[in-house]
Amino acid sequence: xxxxxxxxxxxxxxxxxxxxxxxxxxxxxxxxxxxxxxxxxxxxxxxxxxxxxxxxxxxxxxxxxxxxxxxxxxxxxxxxxxxxxxxxxxxxxxxxxxxxxxxxxxxxxxxxxxxxxxxxxxxxxxxxxxxxxxxxxxxxxxxxxxxxxxxxxxxxxxxxxxxxxxxxxxxxxxxxxxxxxxxxxxxxxxxxxxxxxxxxxxxxxxxxxxxxxxxxxxxxxxxxxxxxxxxxxxxxxxxxxxxxxxxxxxxxxxxxxxxxxxxxxxxxxxxxxxxxxxxxxxxxxxxxxxxxxxxxxxxxxxxxxxxxxxxxxxxxxxxxxxxxxxxxxxxxxxxxxxxxxxxxxxxxxxxxxxxxxxxxxxxxxxxxxxxxxxxxxxxxxxxxxxxxxxxxxxxxxxxxxxxxxxx
Amino acid sequence: xxxxxxxxxxxxxxxxxxxxxxxxxxxxxxxxxxxxxxxxxxxxxxxxxxxxxxxxxxxxxxxxxxxxxxxxxxxxxxxxxxxxxxxxxxxxxxxxxxxxxxxxxxxxxxxxxxxxxxxxxxxxxxxxxxxxxxxxxxxxxxxxxxxxxxxxxxxxxxxxxxxxxxxxxxxxxxxxxxxxxxxxxxxxxxxxxxxxxxxxxxxxxxxxxxxxxxxxxxxxxxxxxxxxxxxxxxxxxxxxxxxxxxxxxxxxxxxxxxxxxxxxxxxxxxxxxxxxxxxxxxxxxxxxxxxxxxxxxxxxxxxxxxxxxxxxxxxxxxxxxxxxxxxxxxxxxxxxxxxxxxxxxxxxxxxxxxxxxxxxxxxxxxxxxxxxxxxxxxxxxxxxxxxxxxxxxxxxxxxxxxxxxxxxxxxxxxxxxxxx
Numbered sequence: 001x002x003x004x005x006x007x008x009x010x011x012x013x014x015x016x017x018x019x020x021x022x023x024x025x026x027x028x029x030x031x032x033x034x035x036x037x038x039x040x041x042x043x044x045x046x047x048x049x050x051x052x053x054x055x056x057x058x059x060x061x062x063x064x065x066x067x068x069x070x071x072x073x074x075x076x077x078x079x080x081x082x083x084x085x086x087x088x089x090x091x092x093x094x095x096x097x098x099x100x101x102x103x104x105x106x107x108x109x110x111x112x113x114x115x116x117x118x119x120x121x122x123x124x125x126x127x128x129x130x131x132x133x134x135x136x137x138x139x140x141x142x143x144x145x146x147x148x149x150x151x152x153x154x155x156x157x158x159x160x161x162x163x164x165x166x167x168x169x170x171x172x173x174x175x176x177x178x179x180x181x182x183x184x185x186x187x188x189x190x191x192x193x194x195x196x197x198x199x200x201x202x203x204x205x206x207x208x209x210x211x212x213x214x215x216x217x218x219x220x221x222x223x224x225x226x227x228x229x230x231x232x233x234x235x236x237x238x239x240x241x242x243x244x245x246x247x248x249x250x251x252x253x254x255x256x257x258x259x260x261x262x263x264x265x266x267x268x269x270x271x272x273x274x275x276x277x278x279x280x281x282x283x284x285x286x287x288x289x290x291x292x293x294x295x296x297x298x299x300x301x302x303x304x305x306x307x308x309x310x311x312x313x314x315x316x317x318x319x320x321x322x323x324x325x326x327x328x329x330x331x332x333x334x335x336x337x338x339x340x341x342x343x344x345x346x347x348x349x350x351x352x353x354x355x356x357x358x359x360x361x362x363x364x365x366x367x368x369x370x371x372x373x374x375x376x377x378x379x380x381x382x383x384x385x386x387x388x389x390x391x392x393x394x395x396x397x398x399x400x401x402x403x404x405x406x407x
Numbered sequence: 408x409x410x411x412x413x414x415x416x417x418x419x420x421x422x423x424x425x426x427x428x429x430x431x432x433x434x435x436x437x438x439x440x441x442x443x444x445x446x447x448x449x450x451x452x453x454x455x456x457x458x459x460x461x462x463x464x465x466x467x468x469x470x471x472x473x474x475x476x477x478x479x480x481x482x483x484x485x486x487x488x489x490x491x492x493x494x495x496x497x498x499x500x501x502x503x504x505x506x507x508x509x510x511x512x513x514x515x516x517x518x519x520x521x522x523x524x525x526x527x528x529x530x531x532x533x534x535x536x537x538x539x540x541x542x543x544x545x546x547x548x549x550x551x552x553x554x555x556x557x558x559x560x561x562x563x564x565x566x567x568x569x570x571x572x573x574x575x576x577x578x579x580x581x582x583x584x585x586x587x588x589x590x591x592x593x594x595x596x597x598x599x600x601x602x603x604x605x606x607x608x609x610x611x612x613x614x615x616x617x618x619x620x621x622x623x624x625x626x627x628x629x630x631x632x633x634x635x636x637x638x639x640x641x642x643x644x645x646x647x648x649x650x651x652x653x654x655x656x657x658x659x660x661x662x663x664x665x666x667x668x669x670x671x672x673x674x675x676x677x678x679x680x681x682x683x684x685x686x687x688x689x690x691x692x693x694x695x696x697x698x699x700x701x702x703x704x705x706x707x708x709x710x711x712x713x714x715x716x717x718x719x720x721x722x723x724x725x726x727x728x729x730x731x732x733x734x735x736x737x738x739x740x741x742x743x744x745x746x747x748x749x750x751x752x753x754x755x756x757x758x759x760x761x762x763x764x765x766x767x768x769x770x771x772x773x774x775x776x777x778x779x780x781x782x783x784x785x786x787x788x789x790x791x792x793x794x795x796x797x798x799x800x801x802x803x804x805x806x807x808x809x810x811x812x813x814x815x816x817x818x819x820x821x822x823x824x825x826x827x
Binding site for chain 1: 409411412415424432436451454456457458459461465469471472474475476522535540541542543544545546547548549550551552554555556557558559560561562563564565566567568571572573574575576577578579580583584587588589590591592594595596597598599601602605607608609610611612614615616618619620621622623624625626627628629630631634635637638639640642643644645648649650652657659660661662663665722725726727728729730731732733734735737738741742743744746747749750761762763764765766767768769770771772773
């Protein structure tokens with residue numbers, strides 16, 4: 001047994017054939033120590049063109065999206081439409097534990113690189129496909145987009161103000177959530193593969209992940225109360241009070257979920273504003289008892305929050321064990337003292353783009369810490385290391401592949 | 408067929424959503440998940456008053472969220488302020504692989520069940536704590552729910568229409584997001600343990616997880632020093648891109664056109680109207696420049712049609728489009744979710760059968776199973792303390808009388824143990 005294992009996924013090899021739907025999956029694996037080899041088309045993937053760019057200068061090594069989502073990976077190029085490219089990929093796949101791909105369903109099979117073909121040579125291999133709607137079903141060939149999955153997955157219908165159109169979240173969260181589910185499911189499949197010797201095809205549908213993520217507004221609630229959830233601003237339908245409230249210099253989010261918390265809030269409102277009515281026992285109990293007077297309760301809460309600055313009410317509310325947090329801009333997150341005390345953000349030195357400050361570990365492992373082991377790769381940066389150094393392809397062959405457009 | 412995580416055992420000290428979801432997913436994949444609860448600190452999700460029968464009062468077994476998020480688990484009840492209960496909990500931990508907890512920061516330590524207490528009992532243990540702020544730092548004791556994290560992380564203010572201050576979800580997105588990250592984090596630690604034999608402790612801060620999920624957006628500020636614009640439904644690199652009103656009450660279709668070739672196909676679907684030949688829409692850059700007018704033109708077309716028709720006509724032309732579905736659309740009218748049997752019917756001890764949202768892990772070789780819906784506090788005491796810990800009925804009774812083991816409130820719910 002290897003007892004060193006400084007990285008959680010040290011020794012796992014992953015091949016990534018992913019566009020923006022799945023690159024975060026590869027990043028999660030790579031930052032935990034897997035050897036993730038990103039396979040791009042010759043000249044580099046289209047995700048290198050996603051704006052904005054470092055210093056707003058368009059450059060294949062300057063896309064902020066690309067730089068963030070490809071940390072700790074190595075990069076090679078291959079034309080998978082050509083026999084030589086397919087052969088190299090097949091050889092690479094024999095050395096891998098996992099392949100993550102985001103092609104339209106059937107495309108890998110069409111290239112002779114589908115699960116049946118790859119697993120014949122490597123029975124323990126896990127192939128994870130991340131697609132808009134899954135590998136089966138009448139919509140499997142539908143074109144996906146983050147906003148389209150957010151729409152079909154039910155998240156948009158319930159997000160935004162009642163009088164506005166439905167709205168999607170920043171940062172392509174349908175893709176992000178699907179990528180995390182794919183990463184977790186891949187490791188579950190590898191757990192089984194390590195025990196049984198049998199890999200499998202993991203079929204992630206972004207529509208399904210989004211539907212799962214919106215569960216609080218999902219079928220269980222609807223079948224129980226007969227109310228189809230729709231957009232209703234910033235408050236959560238089930239919690240009263242909840243939502244954004246104005247302060248002297250900004251906005252906070254406040255949520256009450258327990259009878260005890262309501263009593264503490266009501267007492268504070270009373271102390272601060274002199275409001276007597278708020279102490280009326282008819283408002284006590286679970287949120288359901290305040291649901292019919294939600295707007296009145298919001299007025300009471302607003303009278304309190306308006307008296308404070310964001311910072312003052314945040315910490316005073318928390319001193320009273322009330323769930324109040326600031327509505328932060330990106331700039332406020334960047335200077336947040338708690339994150340700073342935890343040294344959350346990291347700086348990654350990139351040979352072309354320079355020092356890049358970025359969000360750090362999403363979780364803290366005591367023995368195998370998350371870390372960025374290298375910056376996002378340049379186009380084909382590791383072609384020689386991987387193809388010559390590891391697969392034993394002669395240098396001369398590699399040169400002819402390069403001039404022939406296979407790399 | 409065997410399940411992927413058959414043989415793995417998980418003990419949960421959890422409440423609400425972010426913790427229980429992890430156990431739910433592990434149980435779905437074949438792990439045995441045992442949830443410890445106590446009456447002194449009931450899960451907020453159990454404080455459920457059925458909206459159609461409020462006269463029944465609080466019904467801890469009827470919450471559709473509780474039953475779904477806890478499907479497939481065993482339920483044991485312990486008063487962890489009692490030393491004997493802590494001993495029993497440790498006995499369970501000694502026999503398990505994974506502990507998941509999302510009590511307030513520091514509570515497990517105070518109970519004598521922190522990682523420092525549990526590691527000697529089980530050095531191979533993987534333990535995950537998930538909380539708003541993580542286990543250290545000046546705000547570690549602060550209280551949050553999912554939507555608080557949306558505000559705190561920037562997700563709220565970075566999302567929404569440009570005319571608004573923010574958008575906050577109705578579904579506590581950070582709870583789900585951090586549960587998925589937590590599941591991944593646990594599987595990483597198990598991969599490491601299976602290779603080295605060593606367990607470890609994982610602390611997850613939902614604040615940090617959510618900021619990480621916004622990475623590229625945050626880097627606009629961290630690298631370029633500029634507060635990102637609230638994008639609404641638009642895109643920096645695709646136009647038209649948005650949510651378009653369709654025929655009917657509150658009906659909408661999302662459309663995303665990312666290339667000139669797709670734009671040409673969209674023009675064909677629209678019967679190549681004169682306005683679409685305007686040079687202001689000829690290239691992607693031009694369309695991005697004139698996106699607002701483009702959106703108005705497209706909406707003139709979509710609002711005459713149902714969202715289903717818009718989606719099918721555009722998808723037939725190879726253009727990304729999708730109905731903005733509500734929950735009824737998803738359950739009753741979505742042929743894709745139906746063909747893939749995404750929604751499941753699962754057993755519920757009091758309701759008979761309930762519809763549960765599927766678990767989107769796509770394990771085609773080792774399909775998951777949802778098991779029994781979440782049941783009563785202490786439902787499976789006999790199995791957990793009798794079968795698993797080997798206690799005799801007399802010993803269990805003694806612990807009940809001591810107050811260490813708690814019994815289910817609702818005798819109807821106390822069906823003899825059967826596999827969940």
